Amino acid sequence: MKKGTLRQVLLLTDGCSNAGGDPVAIAALMKEQGITVNVIGILEESQHGEHGLNEVEQIASSGGGISQIVYAKQLSQTVQMVTRKAMTQTIQGVVNKELQQILGEEHELEDLSPAKRGQVVEVVDDLGETMDLEVLILVDTSASMTKKLPMVQEALIDLSVSLRSRTGANQFSLYSFPGKRQDVEKRLGWTPHLDSLSGVFKKLTPGGLTPTGPALQEALHIFYKRMDRIEVERDERTDLEETGM
Amino acid sequence: MREPISKKQGCKLYNDQRLIGKWHKNQYHIIKELGRGATGTVYLADTKAGLAALKVGQDAMSITSEVNVLKHFSKVQGDHLGPSLIDVDDVETTSGTYPFYVMEYIKGEEVIPFLRSRGGEWIGITIIQLLGDLDRLHLAGWAFGDLKPENLLMTGPPVRVRWFDVGGTTKLGRSIKEYTEFFDRGYWGLGSRKAEPTYDLFAVGMIMINCAYPSRLERKDKDNLKYLLTQVSQTSMLTAYSSVIKKALTGSYHDALHMRKDLTELIGHTSFSPEKHMVKKRSPVINKESATVNRKSYKKRVRRQQKRSSGIGETVLVASFLLLAYVLYLVGQIM
Structure with a gap:
């Protein structure tokens, strides 16, 4: 039997959105569609605290994901930690629902005795290792991010190293916003590895606006399209991925 | 691991606090904080059976995951494979219920200062001890994962290195759960993050380098292997070990025993003159x-x-x- 696929958006940004719809609302919609939204807020070395990055937390919490605020230098480790934690959290959510069906309402992992908990956690660990994963990476490339982009690129290649070590299959795609003409620009179509990433951020023309909402909306459409196609051509799935969309 | 800036407030226990487990009703008397990890805080606690280390976290998932690993170790025959597990329970506080577990308290000295204050041969001897343990761990089907000096202690006398934080221990063949960049071969572009013996042995090589470079090194854009080996050749502390370190970093040792054998022979043939x-x-x-x-x-x-x-x-x-x-x-x- 085929185990399900975990779908995630990983949003990397350094500040508040200032164009288009409300990203928090879109994130809530995505959660309803089974897509987790994780957000990493990247600070400048000179910046302090979490000032102005409230939105980061709000998007993640309404998107059922995890948020983390870091300095650019610590990005690599954080990106992989957030992705992994979010996977576990999503799977745990599913397992918790199953538990509730078996044990009745108001029963969660914490309500089990420590001995029984161990078995449940082993199942969750197993699933996290073997389920297929699709990550759509959305990178904010507004003017203030320019200096941080080399770090972002490094962190993403690093994420690819981590995820490739899993037993389950991985698919990544990379989009940046704002784009030249549209809100979002495609940088890399669905691919199992991010090695092809080098140089992707070179030809950027940094823009002033940060249309986070529209960018998330576009991400949702990309997932819709992908899910439809997989639905139709499930049998030819491996073929499709190899011809490189 | 570096602390991320925003971190949800975990469970804080206070010195002299007495707590009773929700499930097993065992009583613990907190003496002091021993350290903080990625998944929780470890306290020294007094129990009916003497001193013990109590780790309290906020996330039942990750704490239970660690407990699972500790339980597996208690099934592995032989001594020293990680601290023994004493109790698993929840603590109920005014701010909520938190999971905790109690393990054997391992007392000892920090590894790097210990090794730096002794001679170069002690690096080899300590690593030989560590490799013996690693070999048994690998045979049992696990990789240590987050192998670094902070997770090790020098106990004794007689002097013996032991590990105490098993948070990163991963089943062989899976992806490494937790790592620290300097000791991670993925960070240096020298391999995957798959849990396998060669992953741990790479970290062992980096621990040796860490002895000579306590402030650790940062990766370069390319040729990281060459860079690391140059650093090794530039310190008298590691001269004798350069061949072993090279083989560990390039994944040439398929198991811990081979590396251990090379080191044992090497120390036997080298005179470590302290004046260097x-x-x-x-x-x-x-x-x-x-x-x-x-x-x-x-x-x-x-x-x-x-x-x-x-x-x-x-x-x-x-x-x-x-x-x-x-x-x-x-x-x-x-x-």
Whole structure:
């Protein structure tokens, strides 16, 4: 039997959105569609605290994901930690629902005795290792991010190293916003590895606006399209991925 | 691991606090905080059976995951494979219910300062001990994962290195759960993050480098292997080990035993003259009497030897024989 696929958006940004719809609302919609939204807020070395990055937390919490605020230098480790934690959290959510069906309402992992908990956690660990994963990476490339982009690129290649070590299959795609003409620009179509990433951020023309909402909306459409196609051509799935969309 | 800036408030226990487990009703008396990890805080606690280490976290998932690993170890025959698990329970506080587990309290010295204060041969001996444990862990089907000096302690006497934080321990063949960049071969572009013996052995090589470079190094854009090996060749502390370190970093050792064998032979054939890296501690007085062979005091002698000036070749010769004997003795102890 085929185990399900975990779908995630990983949003990397350094500040508040200032164009288009409300990203928090879109994130809530995505959660309803089974897509987790994780957000990493990247600070400048000179910046302090979490000032102005409230939105980061709000998007993640309404998107059922995890948020983390870091300095650019610590990005690599954080990106992989957030992705992994979010996977576990999503799977745990599913397992918790199953538990509730078996044990009745108001029963969660914490309500089990420590001995029984161990078995449940082993199942969750197993699933996290073997389920297929699709990550759509959305990178904010507004003017203030320019200096941080080399770090972002490094962190993403690093994420690819981590995820490739899993037993389950991985698919990544990379989009940046704002784009030249549209809100979002495609940088890399669905691919199992991010090695092809080098140089992707070179030809950027940094823009002033940060249309986070529209960018998330576009991400949702990309997932819709992908899910439809997989639905139709499930049998030819491996073929499709190899011809490189 | 570096602390991320925003972190949800975990469970804070206070010195002298008494707590009773929700499920098993065991009582614990918190003495002090021992350290913080990625998944929780470890406290020294007094129990009915004596001192123990109590780790409290906020996330039942990750705490239970660690408990699972500790439980597996208690099934593995043999000593020293991680601290033994004593109890698993929840603590109910005013701010919520938090999961915790209690394990054996391992008391000891930090590894890097210990090794830096001793001679170069101690690096080898400690690593030999560590490799013996790693081999048994690998045979049991696990990789340590987040192998680094912070997760190790020097216990004794007799001097013995032990690990105490098993948070990153991963089943062989899976992806590494937790890592620290400097010790991670993925970070250096020298391999995957798959849990396999070679992953741990890479980290062992980096621990050796860490001894000579306590502030650690940062990766370069390319040629990281060449860069690391250059750093190794530039410090007298590691000269003797350069071939072993190279093989560990390139994944040439398929299991811990091979690396251990190479190291054992190497220490047997090398005379570690203390003056190379102990220049500042040299004292002008030569205590000739200390060269007398005395079985009971040889351990003490080895230690004293590095603080003493040893211009006389004879002394060095006798000392290296003693060392060889001691290494053989230690190896015998481990087997």
